[in-house]
Amino acid sequence: MKNLSSLAVLTAIIAFSSNGELSAQTLVRNGDHEIFTPKPSVPDPSDQCFRELYPFGVTPPPLNPVNPPGIASAYGSSDHRCDAPYSGKAHGGFFISPKMENLFYALCTPLTVGEDYELSLAWRLADGSGQAGKSIYLWLTDTTFTSTGPTVSPDDDHLLVVEDPDPLQPLDAMNYQLVRLPFQAEAATNGLIVGNMTPTTSPGGSEIFDLKNGGGNYAYYYIDDVQIRPIPRILPVEAVCPNVPVVLRLANHVDCQGPFGMNWFAIQEDTVFLGTGDTMVWQGPETTQIIATNAWDTIHTMVEINFMPVETDTFYAIPNVFTPNQDGTNDEFRPLLRTSVTDYRMSIHSRWGKEVFQTRDPSEGWDGRYQDEDLPSESYVYRIEMTFESCGQITTKLERGEVTLVR
Numbered sequence: 001m002k003n004l005s006s007l008a009v010l011t012a013i014i015a016f017s018s019n020g021e022l023s024a025q026t027l028v029r030n031g032d033h034e035i036f037t038p039k040p041s042v043p044d045p046s047d048q049c050f051r052e053l054y055p056f057g058v059t060p061p062p063l064n065p066v067n068p069p070g071i072a073s074a075y076g077s078s079d080h081r082c083d084a085p086y087s088g089k090a091h092g093g094f095f096i097s098p099k100m101e102n103l104f105y106a107l108c109t110p111l112t113v114g115e116d117y118e119l120s121l122a123w124r125l126a127d128g129s130g131q132a133g134k135s136i137y138l139w140l141t142d143t144t145f146t147s148t149g150p151t152v153s154p155d156d157d158h159l160l161v162v163e164d165p166d167p168l169q170p171l172d173a174m175n176y177q178l179v180r181l182p183f184q185a186e187a188a189t190n191g192l193i194v195g196n197m198t199p200t201t202s203p204g205g206s207e208i209f210d211l212k213n214g215g216g217n218y219a220y221y222y223i224d225d226v227q228i229r230p231i232p233r234i235l236p237v238e239a240v241c242p243n244v245p246v247v248l249r250l251a252n253h254v255d256c257q258g259p260f261g262m263n264w265f266a267i268q269e270d271t272v273f274l275g276t277g278d279t280m281v282w283q284g285p286e287t288t289q290i291i292a293t294n295a296w297d298t299i300h301t302m303v304e305i306n307f308m309p310v311e312t313d314t315f316y317a318i319p320n321v322f323t324p325n326q327d328g329t330n331d332e333f334r335p336l337l338r339t340s341v342t343d344y345r346m347s348i349h350s351r352w353g354k355e356v357f358q359t360r361d362p363s364e365g366w367d368g369r370y371q372d373e374d375l376p377s378e379s380y381v382y383r384i385e386m387t388f389e390s391c392g393q394i395t396t397k398l399e400r401g402e403v404t405l406v407r
Contacts, residue, residue, distance in 0.1 A: 025255045025296070027107045028192060031121075031226035033090040086122040086176045086224035093126070094195050096133035096219040097208045102195030105226060106143050108256035110329045111185035113321060115252040116231040119160060119183060121194070122176040122224045131219040132167035133196060133206040138181070143191035157186055159199050167209045176224070182231075186321070187406065188329040194223060230255060232262065234292060234301045236338055245283040246303060248290065253278055262292040262299070315339045315388055316397075321404045324368035332365025333403050335384060342394070343387035348380050348403075356380070368405050377407045 085091040094101035111117065125132055138161070139154035162179050198205045208219060232253040236246065253259055264274040266282060267289040274280055274290075282290060282303065292299045315338050322333040334346065341362055348357040348366050356370040368375055384399045 025229045025260060026227035027109060027111070027117075027230065027255055028226050028228050029106045029108055029256065031105060032088050033085070033092050033224060034088050081222070084124075084127075084222055086124075086222075088224075091222045091224040092226075093220060093222050096136075096196040096206050096221060097131055098218055102193045102197065103223065103226075104143075105192045105194070107190045107192065107228065109254060110188040110190040110327065111140070111228075112252060113185050113188055113323065113330045114319060116182065116184050116233075118180055118229045118231060119192075119227070120178070120180045120229065121162075121226045122178055123162065124176045124222050125174045126220040126222060127174075128216050129219050130211055130216040132164065132209050132211055133219050133221070134164055134167050134209065135196075135206040136162040136164075136221070136223075137193075137195065137197040137199065137206070138162065139193040139197060140183075140185075140187070140189045141191050141193060142189055154193070154197055154199055156199050158189065159197075168211060170211075176222075188323055188325075188327060190327075192226070192228065194226065229296070232292075232297060232299065234290075234299050243283065243285055245281050248280050248282070248301060248303075250278045250292070260294070262294045262297070265291045265293070267291060316386065318382075318384070318399060318401065319403065320401070321406055322368070323406045324374075325407060332367050333382070333405075334362070334365035335386070335399075337362055337386075339388060341386045342389050343396075344385070346382065346384045348382050350375075350380060351378065362386075368407075374407070375405060377405050379404050 081093050082090050092103050094103055119138060121138075123136060137154070137159060140158040140160070141154065160181050160183060162181070164177075196206045230252045233251045234248050235251050236248060250259075250262060253262075259278050261277040263276050264280040266272040266274055268286075274282065280290070280292070282288065284303075288303050290301045290303060292301075317336045317338075319330070319333065319336070322330050324331045333348070344362040345360050346358065346362075346366075347355055349355050356375060357366040359366075379402045382399075382401055382403055385396065386399075387394065387396045389395075
């Protein structure tokens with residue numbers, strides 16, 4: 001039986017702007033260090049060029065997302081200084097040697113597991129330093145983290161590293177370096193620690209070098225414009241059928257200012273501007289390339305209208321990890337359905353074959369419990385059978401696989 005049907009082929013092409021400036025889209029609170037509180041020990045309260053949120057050597061209470069400044073020290077001091085910012089009035093500062101210090105930032109919303117992000121920052125060595133570090137570590141963690149001493153031992157899975165290509169270059173040649181690190185979120189974390197750490201794969205932390213000039217026996221770093229920028233994607237809301245409007249929407253497009261929109265264009269014989277926003281409606285009988293752009297991203301989506309069977313893989317996505325910690329993000333395991341189903345059954349089994357969950361309701365997910373008891377963090381086997389009706393055609397899909405429960 002041959003029916004008119006459609007396939008939405010989604011290919012994200014990320015193109016960074018070439019103007020050298022960092023984007024304003026960010027999930028990091030106060031990454032530009034422009035919000036700061038006077039340190040009680042500063043003699044002149046009117047002094048605008050030196051602030052510390054916490055006195056040196058004091059570990060602050062756990063930082064949480066409602067803390068407006070969004071920065072604290074995991075251990076030791078975390079400065080707000082105004083002597084050499086990359087932008088604005090202030091920057092952060094921390095020692096890599098002789099003591100270990102770390103800046104702690106809160107995110108305005110937790111990361112979404114499986115989505116793509118880019119972490120960017122500007123960093124430079126202070127002029128008076130006589131030493132330099134090879135690496136700066138960036139650890140994605142929760143704001144409930146509390147340091148228990150001078151060593152921060154992060155989870156390697158959520159650790160990013162900035163490497164200095166030439167830490168022995170003369171101090172007078174040290175300028176701010178712009179760093180951009182793409183990554184995919186592996187957990188719904190809502191905090192970021194930046195500094196010198198001791199990951200299990202590198203027990204010594206950042207390697208320290210003595211510089212050829214400079215009188216100090218320390219390495220002190222400035223850091224500014226710390227940002228975590230979400231990389232948006234285009235998703236189809238429903239199946240695309242000939243001569244029927246298709247709704248496309250942006251995913252992963254929220255920052256601290258709320259959702260951001262993009263400019264939508266249709267590329268046919270001529271480029272046609274379709275509007276601005278986080279969704280777009282398009283109708284047409286022919287294959288059309290649609291582009292969404294903003295200052296940083298160019299995302300291409302190909303909408304194909306063909307005489308071919310429905311490809312149901314475009315109608316759903318199945319995550320491979322979930323975190324039932326009741327934080328409101330990724331707390332349940334279930335497929336992400338982009339169209340309606342006429343029949344549905346999902347079952348979850350342990351590694352030993354015991355069924356721990358089953359449902360016929362596609363809106364009901366598994367919360368990681370069995371008989372009102374939390375199950376341990378490990379891999380579980382799922383079986384999902386779904387029946388779709390699209391463009392007059394009925395298709396049944398059976399999916400088997402593993403999902404990892406992380407607490």
